Amino acid sequence: MYRDRLSLFPDTVALRPDKSGQPSLHVGGRDLNELAAEFGTPLYIYDQQTIGNAVQAYEDALSRHYPGPTGITYAGKASLNLAMARLMGAHGLLVDCTGVGEMHIARTAGVPRAQILMHGVNKSWADLQTGLAKAGTLVVDNLPELERIAQLVHARGTTPALWLRVRPGYAVDTHQFRQTGQHDSKFGMDADECIDAVAFCQRNQLPVTGLHFHQGSHFHAAEQVLPALDVVCSLIGRLQKERNWWPQALSPGGGWGVAYHEADLPHQSIEDYVATVAAALAESLSSHSLPLPRLQVEPGRSLIARAGVAIYQVGTVKRAGDRRWLLLDGGMADNIRPALYQARYSALPVNDPLNRPPISENAWLAGPYCESGDLLIEDLPLPEIETGELLAIPVSGAYQLMMASNYNGALRPAVVMLRDGVVQLAQRRETVDDLLLRDIV
Numbered sequence: 001m002y003r004d005r006l007s008l009f010p011d012t013v014a015l016r017p018d019k020s021g022q023p024s025l026h027v028g029g030r031d032l033n034e035l036a037a038e039f040g041t042p043l044y045i046y047d048q049q050t051i052g053n054a055v056q057a058y059e060d061a062l063s064r065h066y067p068g069p070t071g072i073t074y075a076g077k078a079s080l081n082l083a084m085a086r087l088m089g090a091h092g093l094l095v096d097c098t099g100v101g102e103m104h105i106a107r108t109a110g111v112p113r114a115q116i117l118m119h120g121v122n123k124s125w126a127d128l129q130t131g132l133a134k135a136g137t138l139v140v141d142n143l144p145e146l147e148r149i150a151q152l153v154h155a156r157g158t159t160p161a162l163w164l165r166v167r168p169g170y171a172v173d174t175h176q177f178r179q180t181g182q183h184d185s186k187f188g189m190d191a192d193e194c195i196d197a198v199a200f201c202q203r204n205q206l207p208v209t210g211l212h213f214h215q216g217s218h219f220h221a222a223e224q225v226l227p228a229l230d231v232v233c234s235l236i237g238r239l240q241k242e243r244n245w246w247p248q249a250l251s252p253g254g255g256w257g258v259a260y261h262e263a264d265l266p267h268q269s270i271e272d273y274v275a276t277v278a279a280a281l282a283e284s285l286s287s288h289s290l291p292l293p294r295l296q297v298e299p300g301r302s303l304i305a306r307a308g309v310a311i312y313q314v315g316t317v318k319r320a321g322d323r324r325w326l327l328l329d330g331g332m333a334d335n336i337r338p339a340l341y342q343a344r345y346s347a348l349p350v351n352d353p354l355n356r357p358p359i360s361e362n363a364w365l366a367g368p369y370c371e372s373g374d375l376l377i378e379d380l381p382l383p384e385i386e387t388g389e390l391l392a393i394p395v396s397g398a399y400q401l402m403m404a405s406n407y408n409g410a411l412r413p414a415v416v417m418l419r420d421g422v423v424q425l426a427q428r429r430e431t432v433d434d435l436l437l438r439d440i441v
C-alpha cells in the first residue's frame with residue numbers, strides 16, 4: 001500500500017539490503033541509514049542525477065516544441081547555496097537571484113555574469129547597484145525602479161540587458177500566498193506601464209530587450225498560462241505598432257507544480273507544460289507576424305523539489321486522544337510549508353519501508369518546537385514505527401531550507417549532494433555558536 005510513495009522519491013531511489021539484510025531506502029547509490037549516521041539528522045540530501053534529468057526534460061521539451069531559440073533560468077529562491085549555484089551554472093542555466101544576498105552566493109560560486117539574472121519587487125539601491133554591476137540580465141519590476149536604474153547606469157556605465165516584468169492580470173490556481181499575476185498583485189507593470197517603460201528606455205538609451213511574467217507558483221494545469229500569454233502577445237503587438245519595439249527574449253516565469261503526496265499522482269509532465277506554453281506562444285506571435293523571441297522558462301521547484309529528501313529521526317512515539325504522534329527531530333524550523341500553505345507531504349520509514357503490515361491508526365508527524373502548528377504531516381497511513389527509527393520525507397528539495405529559521409534555537413540541517421554513490425557535504429549543520437554570530441558580546 002505504500003509503494004506509490006516510492007515514485008515521489010528521486011529517480012535513483014532503490015531498495016537494497018542494509019547490513020542486517022533488511023531492505024532500506026537508497027538514493028544516489030547511498031543507504032540513507034549510513035548518510036544519517038555520518039551527517040546526523042535532520043539531514044537534507046539532493047540527488048544530482050534527478051536534477052540533471054529534470055534539466056534535460058526542460059531542454060528536450062523546449063527543443064521539441066518551440067521553433068525559436070530557448071533557454072532555462074533556475075529560480076534560485078527555491079534552493080541556493082554554493083554547490084547548487086555551481087551545479088546549475090555548469091548545466092548552462094541562468095541563475096535567477098533575488099537581491100544582493102542571492103547575487104553574492106551565485107557570484108561566489110563562480111557563476112559568470114552572463115548567466116546571472118536579477119529579480120526583485122522592491123530592489124534597494126544596493127540591489128540595483130549590484131545588479132547593474134554584476135548581473136547579465138535585470139528584470140525591472142516598476143517605473144520608479146527604471147528611473148533609479150537610469151540614474152545609476154549613467155553614473156556607472158554598466159548595462160545588463162533589461163527585461164520588463166508584465167502584470168498580466170491573471171494568476172494561476174494555487175495557494176493565494178503564491179499568486180503573483182492577478183490585476184492587483186504587487187508584482188510587475190500593466191500593459192500601459194510597460195509601453196511607458198519601453199518609451200522611457202528608448203529615450204534614455206537603456207538596453208531593454210525582453211519581457212517577463214510570472215503568474216504564481218505550484219500550479220498543475222498548463223492551460224492556466226494561456227490567458228496571460230494572450231495578454232502579453234497583444235502587448236507585443238502594441239509595442240511593435242506604438243514603439244517599433246519587440247522583445248528578443250520572453251520569459252513566462254516558472255511555477256510548474258510537482259506531486260508532494262501520492263494523492264497528487266499522476267502529475268502532468270514538464271513536457272506537457274512546456275508544449276502548451278511553447279505552442280501557444282509560437283502560434284500567437286506568428287499570427288501577429290512577429291519574430292519569435294527566445295523562450296526563457298524560469299522554473300525552480302520542478303527542477304529540484306523531487307531531488308531532495310529530508311531524513312528525520314523519531315524521538316518519541318506518543319498516543320493522545322485518537323492520535324498516534326511521531327515526534328521528529330525537525331519540523332517547522334526546517335520546513336514551514338505545511339504551516340504556511342497547508343502543504344501536504346508523505347513519508348516512508350527508511351528501513352523495510354514497503355512490507356510492514358499496515359495498522360489502522362494513522363500517524364501525525366510533528367517537530368520539537370513549541371507550537372502546535374509545528375506539524376509536518378497530518379493523518380498519514382504508516383506502519384508501526386518505533387522510537388529511534390528514521391523517516392524520509394520526499395519532495396523536500398524546494399523552498400524548505402530557504403525559508404528555514406532558528407526558531408527555538410533550532411540549528412539548520414546539513415545538506416549533502418549525491419551523485420553515483422559519491423557524497424559531497426554542501427552545507428554543514430549549524431552549531432550553537434552559529435546562533436551567536438551576529439550578537440555583540
Ligand code: LLP
Pocket residue numbers: 075077078119178214216217218253254255256298299300301302337341398399400
Ligand atoms: N520566477 C519568479 C519571478 C518567481 O517569483 C518564482 C517563485 C519562480 C520563477 C519559480 O517558481 P517555481 O517554479 O519554483 O514554482 N515559498 C513558496 C513558493 C514561492 C515562490 C516564489 N516565486 C512555496 O514553498 O511553495
